[in-house]
Amino acid sequence: MKRGKVVIHKLEKLIVMNNDEKISTHYRHGNLLTAIQAGLEKQGIRPENASVEDLGPVDEFHIGGRAASIHFLDQLEISPSQTMLDIGCGLGGSARFAAKTYGAKITGIDLTSEYVEVGQRLCDWVGLSQSIELQQGSALSLPFEDASFDGAFMMHVGMNIEDKHVLISEVSRVLKSGAKFGIYDIMKVNDEELIYPVPWATTPETSWVAEPKDYRMALEANGFFVAEENNRYDFAMDFFKKMKAASGAIGGPPPLGLHVLMQQTTAEKIQNMVANLAAGRISPIEMIAIKDA
DSSP states (O other), rough: OOOHHHHHHHHHHHHHHHHHHHHHHHHSSSSSSHHHHHHHTTTTTOOOGGGGGHHHHHHOTTTTHHHHHHHHHGGTTTOOEEEEEEEEEETTTHHHHHHHHHEEEEEEEESSSSHHHHHHHHHHHHHHHTTTEEEEEOOTOOOTTTEEEEEEEEOOOGGOOOOOHHHHHHHHEEEEEEEEEEEEEEOOOOOOOOOOBOOOOOOOOGGGOOOOHHHHHHHHTTTTTEEEEEEEEHHHHHHHHHHHHHHHHSOOSSSSSSHHHHHGGGGHHHHHHHHHHHHEEEEEEEEEEEEOO
């Protein structure tokens, strides 16, 4: 019986590792730093003179960009004395914004090594490398000691993680008692199948969009109390409307934007995501939870 459990555990680990590689491959660019530098130079900005604001259009890979980050992160009441964890940090755009705005120390973790390497270079460019450390790793096995952080956040991450309970269990483990944990994810709001590809997945194989109740259950099972929950549907639809209008006004995408990350698949992925939103299949939702509340 014990041998059978060991075999099952090994199979589960292999499945997780295989999914991790598929997800990392989905986001991998191959020449990302050069592409970002080219976008800056089109605007007459040298990398060493770039600001957090200059990088915002490309390094905030979630619905609403910087405006969404402000609305979301302000609710965490981050202070300069805190050390925060950014789960699924991507290029570290939200980490840089949080470090600059609130003065906190930020540690970021992401599956995609290219994002981590490029993100750390971007921190160097804007003079925040002393406040931010980005590293490659899995949110399902966080490489940190228990009670290491004063708070945590993740933005558009859970859609790539099947086991929300393990994810939130790991977050709970590394947070101090009383810490706030913010989630800003795309969640399911009806039973219809999604249209693919979308920004976080090419096919349903690596897409695990869950309902808000699934998040709440996982949070409550791991010692969290959900203090706030906000459906940002109207904000999202307005954001995409303005993005389309801005692109039309200049005859194409700006020098820096999400198209730099998604490359030739950008139009189809954004179109499908907006269609899924408009049909009421998904919505971006904020949750602010407190550990041991």
